[in-house]
Amino acid sequence: MAAGFEHILNWRLLAGSHPFPGPDGGTCINEAAIVAAGLPYRTIRSSADCPPCFSTPLAAYALGLNDAMPDDERPRLMAFVLRLSGSADRAEIEERRTRFLALESIRRILPPLLDRAGFADLAARCDEASDLDEGVSAARAAAWRGGAAAQQASQRSDWTRGALASSVARSAAAAVKAAKDARCAAEVAEGAALFTEGIWGSAVTILEDALAIGRQAPDIDLLQARERLDAARAGAA
Template identity: 70%
Template structure:
């Protein structure tokens, strides 16, 4: 959405913040609070979001927010108006959690596996028909990466060992993502140093998860901008 972050005139930063800074200076969920007209609060985890926020979506967005480099975090501004009011039934929230895990394994993990030379797993992950198949592939990747990292350590092959360790660590996060949506963001964090375009793909995954179930009510873009400007002014009056 061209110009979206410019219109809102807000800057996203990692971590939670008691008050917005002079250039914005909040995380994605804190900005979403103010844009929707809700009372401002520092948010350190998705559990601190209001009940109208989908917990899986807020957790994934917060994980990306804190892991993204400053030059990439602006991608999340397109979601500021889509979080408040997104909460849905437990079944829908479970579907969102599964989607985040499945799509992260399918689209984020393969470039890291390819870089590490795990050819069979590189094709197995995107071909997973469902979450069970994807998790099985992730378990295989975690085991294969750990075994290769251990062997590389014994051979003092530090570079290949570090890459294999990254595979094991990131695939392990993928396994946990089936229960914890924030771990899906850890997949992106683990892959990003080795695969250009990872953060853009992670934003696409967030967009897909937001399209499942209840959609946030329309919030006027310019009203949201005025609320954000007012919050910033009040904090520094």
């Protein structure tokens, strides 16, 4: 991902729902990808709203990250604006992408959070999971232990420990759900980022690796994409 990529496209990514682009040019990543590809603009509230040429799990994960990332981290996603349109593939490839996002969130995102919480054995299980079944089993165990630790901390009025344990429970439970819903994989990162450093970088790398699975989006000329985004902003001003 080239440094300063977001400045070349001259666009700002925003979280959540918002009017189509304001004077500063703001949309979520999937809306920006639609405009940059030359497709008619549409409001995106979930991956189901994306054009059929967008990979559903990739779009869901990207949108989840877009909405969860702090403002200073979200520009990392601009490097993917030109890589979503045209990424849709066969059902078996989309299933493979979903499973990849889930497993890699368990392997890469959960372990540092579990280590921080003092659950080194579960961190090792997640890190060493050889397949999704092993990963989900480890994540379930982490969700249960985190929930139990949060309850114990609450009884002792240990709010700091309780918040960390609750984050473990939330992130691990999201990892279990991610095996069926790719957006939940982004929720794993969202919970872990509260207590561990470098999580957003890991999450973006997972998206990068998932994009390498199956059909690749066709090349979109960078300057042409910027012209389309500039025109959209000018038309909405």
